[in-house]
Amino acid sequence: MASHQFINGVYYPCWRIYRGHAPSSLQLDAISHVYYAFVLVNHDGTLRFLDEHADCAIAADGEKGCLSALAKLKSQRPGLKTLVSIGGGSGSAEFPVMAANPAARVTFARSCREFVERWHLDGVDIDWEHPETPHDGVNYMAMLRELRQALPSPWFQISTALPVGQYCLKHIDLAATGQLLDCLNLMGYDFNGPWTDVCGHHAQLLPPAGRLEHVYPRLRNSCHGGVEYILSRGFPARKLVLGIPVYARAFEGAHGIGQPFKAAHELEYNELPPEWIQRVSVDRHAGAASFVDNSVGGKGFVSFDVPATVERKAQYVREMGLGGLFYWTGVGDVKGPDSLVRTGYRALHGIPRPA
Structure with missing residues (x-):
């Protein structure tokens, strides 16, 4: 695969405009795709805004709303691909009903085409979390076929975000999906x-060495496990894009993998103390990193990606012939040498770190 074909995409959550992060705050010179999160679907297949003020009205980059700001960015960077992501972790409840209704699927596809054209986007990203029954899997495929008919290739792109877990993947005809999609964004995090019950790395490339995974099977979850399963079902490697979390999971009261914890917290990467990033413990086999915060009232065992683990994952993408990397989220990153998005871009394209 030629290096210029690698995807290095980021999700942009519209609600981050309230914290001063307009679309232009993204490190656009290291980004190939922006997935605008989120727009929601109704049971009848029509679309609705998650936050109409953020999407269409708030001042953003000299425009009214983040969608217009994103369209402006695209006009300034013609090579940038922009897609609207529909659904999300708290916005997927309507998918099973909509996808089960043939008329609603037609409406959905038509609504997506109208939305994409209105906001000068390149396509749609389906973030249904998650199709978990055989019935859902059949309807998911029917929805994608309708969507592809309304958004024909190569003029429009369609991607989807799916987890590494077979509880979802086993219900989807992955070989057929590979013919319909431009990309599958594999959510390689939240393990x-x-x-x-116990803490562990939340985005490991491989399970950690040792025998803890035999006691706690969940600790076996890994990016590689998801990749292997998807490829074994006939999905094209070049269309599979591996996800990087730009956030940490902290397990209060725990000091190592496999330990119980009192409470769990989520922290964005740019909220982490810089010394944690500098003093992080990297498990190069697992492709994971952690820091133990033993201070009074500390966060305990904290799992997060750092440049070294992103480089390892980018190397894996190249070795496996995958399509690239994506990041949830682009606005959770930092600027400078500790940037995960920029590290991924450099590693995918064989650009050495600056001295």
Whole structure:
């Protein structure tokens, strides 16, 4: 794969405009795709704004609303691909009903085409979290077929975000999906969190060495496991894009993998103390990093990606012939040598770190 073909995409959450992060705050010279998060779907297939003020009215980069600001950026950078991401972790409840209704699927596809043309976007990203039954899987495929008919290739792009877990993937015809999609954004994160019994790395490339995963099977979850499964089902490697979390998961009261914890917290990468990033412990086998905050009232075991783990994941992408990397989120990153987005871009394209 020629280096210029690698995707290095970021999700831009519209609500971050309230913290001063307009679309122009992204490190655009290191980004190929921007996924605008989120727009929501109704049961009848029509679309609705998640936050109409942020999307269409608030001052952003000299425009009214973040969608106009993104369109302005695209006009200034013709090579930039922009897609609207529909759904999200708290916005997916309507997908099963909509996708099960043939008329609603047609409406949805038509609504997506109208939205893309209105806001000068390149396509649509489906973030249905998650199709978890055989029935959902069949309807998911029917929805994608309708969407592709309304947004024909190569003029429009369609991507989807899916987890590494077979609880979802096993219900989807991945080979057929590979014929319909331009990209599958594999959410290689959230393997451990407040919903688990013990702490662990939340975005490991490979399971950590040792035997803890035999006691706690969830610790076996890994990016590689998801990649292997998807490729084994006939999905094209060049269309598979690996996700990087630009946030940490902290497990209060724990000091190492496999330990119980009192509470769990989420911290954006740019909220982490710089010394944590500098003093982080990197497990090069697992492609994961952690810091233990033992201070009074500290966060405990904290799992997050750093430039060294992003470089490892970019190397993996190149070795496996995958399509690139994406980041949730682009606005959670930092500028300078500790930037995850810029590190990924350099590593994918074989650009050495600045001295």
